Amino acid sequence: MPLLRIDTVAKKFGAFRAVDKLSLDVRAGEFFALLGPSGCGKTTLLRMLAGFETPDEGRILLDGKDIAQVLPHERPVNMMFQNYALFPHLNVRDNIAFGLKRAGMPRSDIKTRVAEMVALVKLDGLEKRKPDQLSGGQKQRVALARSLARRPQVLLLDEPLAALDKKLRESTQLELMELQRRLGMTFIIVTHDQEEAMTMASRIGVMDAGRLQQVATPRELYEAPASRWIAEFVGEVNLFDGQVEPHESNRLTVATRDAGTIFTAEPRHPVAKATVCVAIRPEKIKLSRRGPASDAVNAHAINRLEGVVSDVSYLGGFTTYKVKLDSGAMLRSSMANTARLDVDAYSAGQRVTAWFTPDDCVVLEQ
Known part of the structure; x- marks a missing residue:
């Protein structure tokens, strides 16, 4: 049995269905993230777990007991709010x-x-x-300490790092992860920040329109998205629509308008539809002036696209390139800066070959 089981829970506000018959299991000692765009229902779900909202349908089981109707102060769950909600007239201790x-x-x-x-x-x-008299980071720690003081079975965090600057947010993420490991407590965090969710959580549930679209580890979510929407929402991605053609074993052939014929690895699950979408992450796409070296990959197992660099963004550890393909479509490539000087860099207006292997492609049916 999981520590927390959300069983077909629904919540409506008038005609609007904020949470739509959602089911989810969270394990004991897990750092779980609810990720999604604004208005997707993630905070409403968190408030139902805390007891501030009551489900219209379904059950919320904690250690096998339904707590959906239990008052907030009577359930072993605490919530840390986005604005910290500290009492201004009380000191840290109080x-x-x-x-x-x-x-x-x-x-x-x-x-x-x-x-x-x-x-x-x-x-x-x-x-x-x-x-x-406290800084933003110190206020965040007071709110966290207050939430942990009663030693709840589950700690709920509603975008707790949103008010912090980037550097402080990154260091606080690591501190929260270490704290959660030391306490062995179950943490559930709500965030719209993909990087934050992927850094902190052992599993992520992606929500949209009141429903869970996919629950997976950060790596699975990024490398094997369940749908086109997930692929676009989590990180940057290149998408090419096309038609599946007759293919040989271990390889799928997709005829696209913008990238010609793309060879992909055989998907884990059989493809039922003729119309599909091929997704390739920018860091999987390599650029070169003459194409890959002959010994880089097998010549027959490579996808090559020709184009001109239209935009360059240097971001320290890596550089992103936008390449306008000969078909007119735009392609995004992200390459690590392994040399201190720009000897391997490309400039706007330069003609390049973009290449990637079948294993770099994910075939999506929706």
């Missing part, structure tokens, strides 16, 4: 202790638990400060 006092914990135990939480989130020496 903010962390607030829930413990409401639960009736003895004063000596509260003192011990607060000290433990302060040490856990590295707020030593700041116990007497009030929220307006």
